[in-house]
Amino acid sequence: MLQTVGEWIWWDRLWLPGNLSWSALEDKEGRVYAKVSHLYASLPCALCLLVVRYLFERYFATPLANFWGIRDKIRLPAEQNPILEKYFCSQTRVINTGMSPVVSQADVWSLCKKTGWPERRVQVWFRRRRNQERPGLRKRFSEASWRCAFYLFAFFGGILALYDKPWVYNLREVWAGFPKQSLLPSQYWYYMLEMGFYLSLVFSLTFDVKRKDFKEQVVHHMATLTLLSFSWISNFVRIGTLVMVVHDSSDILLEGAKVFNYATWQQTSNGMFVVFAVVFMVTRLIVFPFWLIHCTWVYPLELYPAFFGYYFFNVMLLVLQLLHLYWAALILRMVYKFIFTQLEGDDRSDKEEDDSDPPIERNHKPSHMNGSGARGRANGH
Numbered sequence: 001m002l003q004t005v006g007e008w009i010w011w012d013r014l015w016l017p018g019n020l021s022w023s024a025l026e027d028k029e030g031r032v033y034a035k036v037s038h039l040y041a042s043l044p045c046a047l048c049l050l051v052v053r054y055l056f057e058r059y060f061a062t063p064l065a066n067f068w069g070i071r072d073k074i075r076l077p078a079e080q081n082p083i084l085e086k087y088f089c090s091q092t093r094v095i096n097t098g099m100s101p102v103v104s105q106a107d108v109w110s111l112c113k114k115t116g117w118p119e120r121r122v123q124v125w126f127r128r129r130r131n132q133e134r135p136g137l138r139k140r141f142s143e144a145s146w147r148c149a150f151y152l153f154a155f156f157g158g159i160l161a162l163y164d165k166p167w168v169y170n171l172r173e174v175w176a177g178f179p180k181q182s183l184l185p186s187q188y189w190y191y192m193l194e195m196g197f198y199l200s201l202v203f204s205l206t207f208d209v210k211r212k213d214f215k216e217q218v219v220h221h222m223a224t225l226t227l228l229s230f231s232w233i234s235n236f237v238r239i240g241t242l243v244m245v246v247h248d249s250s251d252i253l254l255e256g257a258k259v260f261n262y263a264t265w266q267q268t269s270n271g272m273f274v275v276f277a278v279v280f281m282v283t284r285l286i287v288f289p290f291w292l293i294h295c296t297w298v299y300p301l302e303l304y305p306a307f308f309g310y311y312f313f314n315v316m317l318l319v320l321q322l323l324h325l326y327w328a329a330l331i332l333r334m335v336y337k338f339i340f341t342q343l344e345g346d347d348r349s350d351k352e353e354d355d356s357d358p359p360i361e362r363n364h365k366p367s368h369m370n371g372s373g374a375r376g377r378a379n380g381h
Helices: 002-009 036-067 082-095 105-115 119-133 137-162 171-175 185-203 214-233 237-262 266-297 308-340
Strands: none
Touching: 036 137, 036 185, 036 214, 082 105, 082 119, 105 119, 137 185, 137 237, 171 237, 171 266, 185 214, 185 237, 214 237, 214 308, 237 266, 266 308
8 A cells, every 4th residue: 555655656757757757867877866865864964953053052142142232131020820820821822823822801801800810910910921931132143143144154055056057047057958967966965954954943943933924934944845855856956956045145134134133233234124125025026936936937848748746846936935925025014114113123023021011902892891991902013
């Protein structure tokens, strides 16, 4: 049974064009091709990157935070209250995104009756309890520093691997001789580095900073790993390297802007964010769809009839493009705030609260219940 399923999954006609078979991609005459077994190297690479990240954050990011005077805000602990704690934990499990749960006004009143506490005291308890779940400024700084350093290294590594390749300057060369394109050492290491990094991000999801686009980030990581794995197996390696370098170019600027924002270098952060927004719009909304997706959608059909792998690869690229559109909307909203109000940090982040802040509600109270005690207002972050 399993053998039959395996044979169907690896059926040549699914993943390779024309009448080609996997035997055509066996190493011979000095030519080396990408293999499924190569992907196993991404796992130890991911584990190594987690170790490197730990060392980087401890011995570089933390001293840098000390040098720049980055300190976590002193937080007052929430009082011990089993009833409120049980409610808080149950809501955290329901939300299941890492974001701090927001209590509705109706639930506040119900909890006031159960605990015998006044409304103000319950609201303050939830603010303090939510703050306990939020990552400190130094953690966010360390994480942004690591990602900025990796994207910088990966981007320039990609440039070194690609600058002298003809398919960078003529996209039709991406498909010259496909799929019998010999694997280059620079392509192998570039792929393993990127796959190891995204795999390490999947491993670290539970303790990384959670933002409002947490689910979209999970989809992005899984889509990226699927795309890279498939492109490797089917020898779409040339276009895969172009996709990676295009993405890394804007990610450097985003993480760099966050680093300087946490360090309160506001003008530097704002300037870098503006450059990031421009680079993102150009690379993700112009270059990616009109150059790279066009390259994978149109040019292969000039050589071979469409096959399943062709559709699968392009669908995964379109999934990434949908995420690009979602993030472009977030970026434009941040640009609007930057121009007309004031941009403070990452708009996707869960903001820390003070005891004096107005209450944040999930739902407004029905009109027939609006009384003098209704002090809650929606405070959208």
